[in-house]
Amino acid sequence: MWLTRVIEPELDDHTTPVHQVMVTTHPTLTPDMKAIDAMGIFERLHCSHLVVLEGSRVAGVISISDIASWSATAQRAETESMRAFLT
Numbered sequence: 001m002w003l004t005r006v007i008e009p010e011l012d013d014h015t016t017p018v019h020q021v022m023v024t025t026h027p028t029l030t031p032d033m034k035a036i037d038a039m040g041i042f043e044r045l046h047c048s049h050l051v052v053l054e055g056s057r058v059a060g061v062i063s064i065s066d067i068a069s070w071s072a073t074a075q076r077a078e079t080e081s082m083r084a085f086l087t
Helices: 034-044 063-085
Strands: 048-055 057-064
Touching: 034 048, 034 063, 057 063
Parallel strands: none
Antiparallel strands: 048 057
């Protein structure tokens, strides 16, 4: 089964249209939101992707992997800065 949200036994993942299984009331982010706030939403909802809206226009999609990668890069940069300061 490809669509994990197709949970009804009578629905076939090969013929069921996406609109029958998609989430329509999912929270969205705005471009000016802080990464820590996005992380909180990911954690609270146990989701992996969120839509970023700028007004009513879709500005993009962000994943928890995007946030984790950004956070790891920021941590490395801070560590390198501390090393340079201490040496």
